[in-house]
Amino acid sequence: MVQVSTQPQQIVNGMDDSPRGKLLSAAARLFRDQGFDRTTVRDIAREVGIQSGSLFHHFPTKEDILFAVMVEVIRFNTERLRAAIAGKADPAEQLRALIRAELQAIIGDTREAMSVLVYEWRCLTPQHQQEALALRAIYEQLWMDALEALRSAGRLKADAFITRRLITGMTSWSSNWFDAHGSLTIDQLTDIILDRVIGEHCA
Amino acid sequence: MVQVSTQPQQIVNGMDDSPRGKLLSAAARLFRDQGFDRTTVRDIAREVGIQSGSLFHHFPTKEDILFAVMVEVIRFNTERLRAAIAGKADPAEQLRALIRAELQAIIGDTREAMSVLVYEWRCLTPQHQQEALALRAIYEQLWMDALEALRSAGRLKADAFITRRLITGMTSWSSNWFDAHGSLTIDQLTDIILDRVIGEHCA
Amino acid sequence: MVQVSTQPQQIVNGMDDSPRGKLLSAAARLFRDQGFDRTTVRDIAREVGIQSGSLFHHFPTKEDILFAVMVEVIRFNTERLRAAIAGKADPAEQLRALIRAELQAIIGDTREAMSVLVYEWRCLTPQHQQEALALRAIYEQLWMDALEALRSAGRLKADAFITRRLITGMTSWSSNWFDAHGSLTIDQLTDIILDRVIGEHCA
Amino acid sequence: MVQVSTQPQQIVNGMDDSPRGKLLSAAARLFRDQGFDRTTVRDIAREVGIQSGSLFHHFPTKEDILFAVMVEVIRFNTERLRAAIAGKADPAEQLRALIRAELQAIIGDTREAMSVLVYEWRCLTPQHQQEALALRAIYEQLWMDALEALRSAGRLKADAFITRRLITGMTSWSSNWFDAHGSLTIDQLTDIILDRVIGEHCA
DNA sequence: AATGAATGAGCGTTCATTCAT
DNA sequence: GATGAATGAACGCTCATTCAT
Numbered sequence: 130m131v132q133v134s135t136q137p138q139q140i141v142n143g144m145d146d147s148p149r150g151k152l153l154s155a156a157a158r159l160f161r162d163q164g165f166d167r168t169t170v171r172d173i174a175r176e177v178g179i180q181s182g183s184l185f186h187h188f189p190t191k192e193d194i195l196f197a198v199m200v201e202v203i204r205f206n207t208e209r210l211r212a213a214i215a216g217k218a219d220p221a222e223q224l225r226a227l228i229r230a231e232l233q234a235i236i237g238d239t240r241e242a243m244s245v246l247v248y249e250w251r252c253l254t255p256q257h258q259q260e261a262l263a264l265r266a267i268y269e270q271l272w273m274d275a276l277e278a279l280r281s282a283g284r285l286k287a288d289a290f291i292t293r294r295l296i297t298g299m300t301s302w303s304s305n306w307f308d309a310h311g312s313l314t315i316d317q318l319t320d321i322i323l324d325r326v327i328g329e330h331c332a
Numbered sequence: 333m334v335q336v337s338t339q340p341q342q343i344v345n346g347m348d349d350s351p352r353g354k355l356l357s358a359a360a361r362l363f364r365d366q367g368f369d370r371t372t373v374r375d376i377a378r379e380v381g382i383q384s385g386s387l388f389h390h391f392p393t394k395e396d397i398l399f400a401v402m403v404e405v406i407r408f409n410t411e412r413l414r415a416a417i418a419g420k421a422d423p424a425e426q427l428r429a430l431i432r433a434e435l436q437a438i439i440g441d442t443r444e445a446m447s448v449l450v451y452e453w454r455c456l457t458p459q460h461q462q463e464a465l466a467l468r469a470i471y472e473q474l475w476m477d478a479l480e481a482l483r484s485a486g487r488l489k490a491d492a493f494i495t496r497r498l499i500t501g502m503t504s505w506s507s508n509w510f511d512a513h514g515s516l517t518i519d520q521l522t523d524i525i526l527d528r529v530i531g532e533h534c535a
Numbered sequence: 536m537v538q539v540s541t542q543p544q545q546i547v548n549g550m551d552d553s554p555r556g557k558l559l560s561a562a563a564r565l566f567r568d569q570g571f572d573r574t575t576v577r578d579i580a581r582e583v584g585i586q587s588g589s590l591f592h593h594f595p596t597k598e599d600i601l602f603a604v605m606v607e608v609i610r611f612n613t614e615r616l617r618a619a620i621a622g623k624a625d626p627a628e629q630l631r632a633l634i635r636a637e638l639q640a641i642i643g644d645t646r647e648a649m650s651v652l653v654y655e656w657r658c659l660t661p662q663h664q665q666e667a668l669a670l671r672a673i674y675e676q677l678w679m680d681a682l683e684a685l686r687s688a689g690r691l692k693a694d695a696f697i698t699r700r701l702i703t704g705m706t707s708w709s710s711n712w713f714d715a716h717g718s719l720t721i722d723q724l725t726d727i728i729l730d731r732v733i734g735e736h737c738a
Numbered sequence: 739m740v741q742v743s744t745q746p747q748q749i750v751n752g753m754d755d756s757p758r759g760k761l762l763s764a765a766a767r768l769f770r771d772q773g774f775d776r777t778t779v780r781d782i783a784r785e786v787g788i789q790s791g792s793l794f795h796h797f798p799t800k801e802d803i804l805f806a807v808m809v810e811v812i813r814f815n816t817e818r819l820r821a822a823i824a825g826k827a828d829p830a831e832q833l834r835a836l837i838r839a840e841l842q843a844i845i846g847d848t849r850e851a852m853s854v855l856v857y858e859w860r861c862l863t864p865q866h867q868q869e870a871l872a873l874r875a876i877y878e879q880l881w882m883d884a885l886e887a888l889r890s891a892g893r894l895k896a897d898a899f900i901t902r903r904l905i906t907g908m909t910s911w912s913s914n915w916f917d918a919h920g921s922l923t924i925d926q927l928t929d930i931i932l933d934r935v936i937g938e939h940c941a
Numbered sequence: 942a943a944t945g946a947a948t949g950a951g952c953g954t955t956c957a958t959t960c961a962t
Numbered sequence: 963g964a965t966g967a968a969t970g971a972a973c974g975c976t977c978a979t980t981c982a983t
Contacts, residue, residue, distance in 0.1 A: 148967090164454060166369035170953060182955075183968050191953065248451060251367060291516070291524060298505030299498045306497050313494070321494060325528040351942095373978060385980080386943050394978065554946090570860055572775035576974060588976075589947050597974065654857060657773060697922070697930060704911030705904045712903050719900070727900060731934040757963095779957060791959080792964050800957060 141239060143201040149187050152177050157198045157242040165195055165249040195249060196257045202242035203264045206234045210271045220278040221327060227275055229319045231300045236307045237315065244304055269293070284327050292326060299325065344442060346404040352390055355380050360401045360445040368398055368452040398452060399460045405445035406467045409437045413474045423481040424530060430478055432522045434503045439510045440518065447507055472496070487530050495529060502528065547645060549607040555593050558583050563604045563648040571601055571651070571658040601655060602663045608648035609670045612640045616677045626684040627733060633681055635725045637706045642713045643721065650710055675699070690733050698732060705731065750848060752810040758796055761786050766807045766851040774804055774858040804858060805866045811851035812873045815843045819880045829887040830936060836884055838928045840909045845916045846924065853913055878902070893936050901935060908934065 144153045155176035159168040170191050174181040188194045213226040235243050253261060276289040285292060299322050307318065347356045358379035362371040373394050377384040391397045416429040438446050456464060479492040488495065502525050510521065550559045561582035565574040576597050580587040594600045619632040641649050659667060682695040691698060705728050713724065753762045764785035768777040779800050783790040797803045822835040844852050862870060885898040894901065908931050916927065 164369065166367065169951085171951095179967095180969055181953085182970065185954065186967060287524065287527075291521075294505065294509050295502045295525070295528060298501035298503070300501070301505060302497065302501030318494075321490065322498070324490075325498060328531060372976085382942095383944055384978085385945060388979070389942055570775065572773065575972080577972095585946095586948055587974085588949065591975065592946060693930065693933075697927075700911065700915050701908045701931070701934060704907035704909070706907070708903065708907030708910060724900075727896065728904070730896075731904060734937060778955085788963095789965055790957085791966060794958070795963055 141201045141205040141242065143197070143204070144242075148177070152184070152187055153194070153198050153201060156194045157202075157245055160195065160198065160245045160249055161241040165245070165252040192252065192254060192257070195245070195252055196254075196261070198242050199246050199253070199261050200264065202234075202239050202246060203261065203268060206230070206239060206243075207264070207268045207271070209234065210268060214271070214275065220275060220282050221284055221323075223275045224279060224326065225319060225323050227272060228296065228300065228322050229315065231296075232303060232307075232315050232319060232322075235300055235304050236309065240304060243301075247301060272296075279327065296322065296326060344404045344408040344445065346400070346407070347445075351380070355387070355390060356397070356401050356404060359397045360405075360448055363398065363401065363448045363452055364444040368448070368455040395455065395457060395460070398448070398455055399457075399464070401445050402449050402456070402464050403467060405437075405442050405449060406464065406471060409433070409442060409446075410467070410471045410474070412437065413471060417474070417478065423478055423485050424487055426478040427482060427529065428522060428526050430475060431499065431503065431525050432518065434499075435506060435510075435518050435522060435525075438503055438507050439512065443507060446504075450504060475499075482530065499525065499529060547607045547611040547648065549603070549610070550648075554583070558590070558593055559600070559604050559607060562600045563608075563651055566601065566604065566651045566655055567647040571655040598658065598660060598663070601651070601658055602660075602667070604648050605652050605659070605667050606670060608640075608645050608652060609667065609674060612636070612645060612649075613670070613674045613677070615640065616674060620677070620681065626681060626688050627690055627729075629681045630685060630732065631725060631729050633678060634702065634706065634728050635721065637702075638709060638713075638721050638725055638728075641706055641710050642715065646710060649707075653707060678702075685733065702728065702732065750810045750814040750851065752806070752813070753851075757786070761793070761796060762803070762807050762810060765803045766811075766854055769804065769807065769854045769858055770850040774854070774861040801861065801863060801866070804854070804861055805863075805870070807851050808855050808862070808870050809873060811843075811848050811855060812870065812877060815839070815848060815852075816873070816877045816880070818843065819877060823880070823884065829884055829891055830893060832884040833888060833935065834928060834932050836881060837905065837909065837931050838924065840905075841912060841916075841924050841928060841931075844909055844913050845918065849913060852910075856910060881905075888936065905931065905935065 141153075144150045144157070152173065156168070156173050159172055159176065163172070169181075170184050171181045173194070174184050184191075184194075188197065209230050210227060213230040214223045217223045217226055234240070250258070272293050273289060276285060276292055279285040280289055303318065307313070344356075347353045347360070355376065359371070359376050362375055362379065366375070372384075373387050374384045376397070377387050387394075387397075391400065412433050413430060416433040417426045420426045420429055437443075453461070475496050476492060479488060479495055482488040483492055506521065510516070547559075550556045550563070558579065562574070562579050565578055565582065569578070575587075576590050577587045579600070580590050590597075590600075594603065615636050616633060619636040620629045623629045623632055640646075656664070678699050679695060682691060682698055685691040686695055709724065713719070750762075753759045753766070761782065765777070765782050768781050768785065772781070778790075779793050780790045782803070783793050793800075793803075797806065818839050819836060822839040823832045826832045826835055843849075859867070881902050882898060885894060885901055888894040889898055912927065916922070
């Protein structure tokens with residue numbers, strides 16, 4: 130399992146200490162806080178400590194910055210999902226690991242970029258939407274494989290697609306209320322959500 | 333139970349056939365489709381058949397239009413919630429009615445304005461956020477009352493607050509996938525969600 | 536024959552005292568003096584006494600201003616050509632009138648816009664080039680009709696196309712040297728050029 | 739008479755195979771095709787296969803590149819004029835040689851740089867305009883000497899200055915229509931223009 | 942109420958030029 | 963001599979808002 134922290138700095142591979150990485154981290158936070166449209170390239174530049182014109186040595190347009198943020202976070206979290214289920218044979222254990230990993234993405238280390246992914250989707254060009262969708266499909270397939278296995282094992286009664294969508298709703302909305310400094314831990318929330326899907330009490 | 337339709341025209345009280353009402357309906361749809369920032373006052377004016385300058389005889393700023401859309405939809409759906417639980421004594425029946433009503437709001441007649449409520453929240457001024465929050469608190473209290481009653485009746489084991497948040501996630505995310513023309517009905521989805529909260533199979 | 540003056544104000548129909556007309560006159564002069572690319576929309580706005588943003592209530596883009604200048608001057612001078620030959624039966628008299636009219640266009644009242652027509656042609660979009668070309672074709676046809684008539688009458692030995700091009704060269708270049716305040720008059724220059732085409736001394 | 743070709747590569751002395759020469763050739767073509775203002779230093783650098791910053795080891799500013807192109811082409815064509823009349827005693831023969839040489843410059847081997855000379859003149863700084871004008875004066879003096887000789891010999895009736903300007907118009911405009919692959923040769927065009935100046939049929 | 946021309950601050954982007962390496 | 967990241971002023975254009983009519 131990947132070691133994740135809740136440190137302020139992003140740990141996404143492509144968002145490292147390089148100029149490009151720092152730029153993407155700053156952009157992700159600004160896009161989350163103010164929205165893509167209300168974030169000016171001058172805002173981003175100021176945050177990184179360069180002139181606004183210099184941004185365009187790294188990215189051809191402002192929208193490409195948004196796209197890069199999204200691609201990085203999808204790729205990183207797809208890897209996180211893979212690592213989470215690696216070596217786990219029990220479908221229920223896999224599901225728990227997936228929920229845990231997705232919560233980590235949404236309210237933990239990549240929360241800013243994940244929020245951008247949801248809220249600024251329509252700011253992507255149609256072409257970039259299509260490309261990002263292809264990457265998300267890989268991410269979603271990992272979920273579907275685990276849910277279908279669970280169903281085959283008789284541990285899931287409900288439709289796998291609908292189940293996934295209900296889980297998505299529960300995890301993604303948690304960014305709006307989960308308090309990292311509160312008493313509820315991610316592990317506890319994981320179990321609560323898992324219980325909504327395959328309650329032990331279910332026959 | 334309120335009679336709701338999936339007609340194109342909005343049925344929110346304040347969004348009627350009056351100039352103001354048509355303006356708010358048009359704005360809600362445009363804000364949903366393009367986002368608040370990408371919708372120009374000229375877009376709205378064109379939709380209503382007036383000049384952009386004339387908008388400002390109805391609303392002092394563009395942001396006030398957004399605020400009005402949100403206030404109308406919160407008020408309308410709060411009334412819908414009240415009507416839904418009126419006359420129902422059984423907490424479980426109340427809960428089912430609440431879920432049904434919220435789904436109706438999110439994927440039915442007020443779906444456009446509800447989407448705006450979620451996605452354009454940060455475009456409100458802090459002052460307006462506070463006012464809207466006060467209205468939402470009334471809406472949320474109806475939910476909390478029912479959930480607490482359910483808990484007191486021993487029908488809900490989990491924390492009421494967390495439960496409400498998980499429900500909110502499941503219902504609000506449905507706007508991203510529910511197909512009004514698909515085979516899944518709102519009533520079926522209501523039962524599926526209800527089952528995640530108080531499954532009959534639960535001890 | 537049209538009455539033309541060498542007054543500073545343009546007399547092109549579409550470049551009158553209306554806001555649009557004053558804008559086009561100012562733009563024509565600036566484009567001539569500084570070139571299209573070096574003329575900023577702020578330059579034009581300042582000249583007309585408005586803010587730069589206000590330009591775009593009259594024209595959708597800066598390039599459309601250039602196009603409008605060109606269309607106006609082509610249309611106006613085509614009419615001038617028509618008026619010049621109207622009622623003249625003798626092809627030689629027609630030719631003299633055409634040369635006189637073209638010189639008037641190039642070094643007289645429309646000299647600024649005519650210069651723009653030649654020097655800023657490539658700043659037009661391909662689409663606008665095509666449209667302007669269609670208008671110029673009408674203008675050129677008036678010339679070709681007269682030259683062909685002259686040839687049929689045995690008064691022109693050389694090829695009509697080549698002759699027209701040599702005339703174009705002589706008239707258009709005159710903008711680079713003709714001095715409106717010098718001793719050479721437009722009528723004298725007309726006769727000199729006419730003499731290069733159908734000299735009396737020619738057999 | 740100089741041997742000239744219509745090969746794509748420029749044959750101007752200062753525009754040879756050296757880095758500087760290749761740079762000037764590329765710049766001349768780009769300036770002709772796109773205009774000075776629309777040609778970026780990156781365009782030029784890319785054409786030469788270096789980075790844009792490296793251009794400034796050869797020329798202090800972009801405008802100096804334009805100036806160098808112009809100086810080279812004026813010098814080269816002044817030499818061409820000298821070579822053309824060298825050894826010719828008959829003023830009429832000299833005139834024919836001058837027209838031939840100028841056409842060669844405008845529509846032959848130096849056509850790109852010559853076009854730049856006409857169309858991008860105003861992009862020069864006033865200082866450079868003055869310097870280039872001094873070089874052009876030498877070029878023009880060769881023309882004036884021949885025309886004055888022709889006048890003294892009674893072979894030219896018209897004013898020499900005006901005659902030169904009409905010739906300039908005819909030759910320079912030819913760049914806009916002469917087709918190197920058409921049926922009209924440069925020699926034929928030379929004779930046609932010569933005939934407009936000193937027709938044999940003239941008394 | 943409605944118009945529509947005008948405002949003016951601000952946007953994303955460009956690009957000649959610089960300079961540490 | 964060459965690099966290429968960075969600069970920073972300027973560009974064309976947008977748009978919520980105003981206001982005389």
